[in-house]
Amino acid sequence: MKLSRRNILGGLAMAPFTGLARAQAAPDLRIVSRVLDVKGKAAKVFGIIGPNGKAGLEMVLGQPFRFNLKNEIDDKTLIHWHGLTPPAAQDGVPDFSSSLISVGESRLYDFENNKPGTHWMHSHLGLQEQRMLAAPLIVHELEKQLFDEQEHVVMLHDFAFRDPQEIMADLRKGMEDMPGMVMTNDVTYDAMLANDRTLDDPEILRSEIGGHLRLRIINASASTNMWIDLGMLDGALVAVDGNTVFPVNGKRFPIAIAQRADIRIALPNTAGAWPILFQSEGTALRSGIIVQAGKAEIVKISDQGEAGAPLDYSLEAQLHSAAQVLKEPVDHTEIVTLTGSDKDYIWGFNGKTMMHDILFNVREGERVEVTMQNQTAMAHPIHLHGHYFKVVGLGDRVIDGAVRDTILIPANERATIQFDAKNPGTWAFHCHHLYHMNSGMMAAVGYAGAA
Numbered sequence: 001m002k003l004s005r006r007n008i009l010g011g012l013a014m015a016p017f018t019g020l021a022r023a024q025a026a027p028d029l030r031i032v033s034r035v036l037d038v039k040g041k042a043a044k045v046f047g048i049i050g051p052n053g054k055a056g057l058e059m060v061l062g063q064p065f066r067f068n069l070k071n072e073i074d075d076k077t078l079i080h081w082h083g084l085t086p087p088a089a090q091d092g093v094p095d096f097s098s099s100l101i102s103v104g105e106s107r108l109y110d111f112e113n114n115k116p117g118t119h120w121m122h123s124h125l126g127l128q129e130q131r132m133l134a135a136p137l138i139v140h141e142l143e144k145q146l147f148d149e150q151e152h153v154v155m156l157h158d159f160a161f162r163d164p165q166e167i168m169a170d171l172r173k174g175m176e177d178m179p180g181m182v183m184t185n186d187v188t189y190d191a192m193l194a195n196d197r198t199l200d201d202p203e204i205l206r207s208e209i210g211g212h213l214r215l216r217i218i219n220a221s222a223s224t225n226m227w228i229d230l231g232m233l234d235g236a237l238v239a240v241d242g243n244t245v246f247p248v249n250g251k252r253f254p255i256a257i258a259q260r261a262d263i264r265i266a267l268p269n270t271a272g273a274w275p276i277l278f279q280s281e282g283t284a285l286r287s288g289i290i291v292q293a294g295k296a297e298i299v300k301i302s303d304q305g306e307a308g309a310p311l312d313y314s315l316e317a318q319l320h321s322a323a324q325v326l327k328e329p330v331d332h333t334e335i336v337t338l339t340g341s342d343k344d345y346i347w348g349f350n351g352k353t354m355m356h357d358i359l360f361n362v363r364e365g366e367r368v369e370v371t372m373q374n375q376t377a378m379a380h381p382i383h384l385h386g387h388y389f390k391v392v393g394l395g396d397r398v399i400d401g402a403v404r405d406t407i408l409i410p411a412n413e414r415a416t417i418q419f420d421a422k423n424p425g426t427w428a429f430h431c432h433h434l435y436h437m438n439s440g441m442m443a444a445v446g447y448a449g450a451a
Helices: 164-171
Strands: 028-038 041-049 057-060 065-071 079-082 106-111 117-123 134-140 150-159 191-194 203-207 212-219 226-229 235-240 243-250 252-255 260-266 272-280 286-293 332-341 346-349 358-362 367-374 380-384 389-394 406-409 414-420 426-431 442-447
Touching: 028 191, 041 134, 117 212, 117 260, 134 150, 134 212, 150 272, 191 272, 243 252, 252 260, 332 358, 367 389, 406 414
Parallel strands: 028 065, 057 134, 150 212, 191 286, 203 286, 332 367, 358 442
Antiparallel strands: 028 041, 065 106, 079 117, 117 134, 150 191, 212 260, 226 252, 226 272, 235 243, 235 260, 272 286, 332 346, 367 414, 380 406, 380 426, 389 414, 426 442
8 A cells, every 4th residue: 555645644545434424413432430449449540431331432444433522520621532633623632622621511523534543542631641531442444354363452551549640749859860870760650550450350361272362452551661571472563553564573562651552463272371461661560461262270470570671662673664655755854852851850842841832833735854862861752643653763773664653762862753744733742651741741733824
């Protein structure tokens, strides 16, 4: 499939539901409060419940994204459709798109969606995401699967009993800044969760002996990068951030905050119980699920593992988009530095804290190249709203990389991306580490002349 300047990074544009009538009432998508049991202790968190009563949404490509979003929690909120490319007014970012949704209010979202893949939805207001105001958003290419495989979504969270505002207050007190030190974590958590559960009581995914799985893994953590560890199983990474890549085989894959990874696994032709673990970067905490085929015994696993190594570019350098992106001249270049430190907990771009400032403007129709240089001692997962980009450079290397919406830039590293400016509006451009974003590492990409 060749992608021109007009449809680069847009995925499959033809869809089985094109022209679907909108006469029927839009189904409800409910923002709710709920209670989890985490290590034997009750915890009040948020969630997003779809029309089928389950967390999140599953759709078919071409089915209009038409839902009545109902706010049933005791606070204002706004939901971002991470991975979709709606009109700017429906992107769900305070001060960039629409107003907040008040307590008890309902709001209709209605736009065409042409982005198949593993996506997610989450609050973009304050620190609500730390309280798990998030859910999967899966868009299937076809109504029926082409492959004889079992699909399963795994959503990862870092969990703290502490109030997020208290966490932020402690971070803003700052910490000792040691020259040359690289930090992997600045928030201490009580647990890591996989589909709302710890390894004290993990989810059991029952499958057939010799069966085929497709795991759709979403890192919805507020501030924790992770490693996916398949243990005794072998897997093939076939998509990142909802976009197909040429398969990369392995047992261990990194997944940064806000990124998604689709992994295909062929189970052995024997009964067994295989843990798939999600190890936090830099700490011993981990979560996991158990894949069980046949009547195999399930052994209890500790939620303490060997601290995950810092994520780097070793996998990113191997990824190649399965969709051919045409090489065209770059019309517009930008250099952006990621700045700040834990010493005063002030983060930003180009030496300035932002939040709603325009970082740079583009013109519709341009191919834009952005080089990002991380000058800090922490990694930053950078997300551009409303667009997909192709990774074309890592450090000094020119690569023919993956198509993504979020890229992790390790400490003191550099990455270069290209995107086509074809979705006019004002779009958030930010670090997806929740506390960095809310401490200034959030800005906007604007369109010259756009309203």
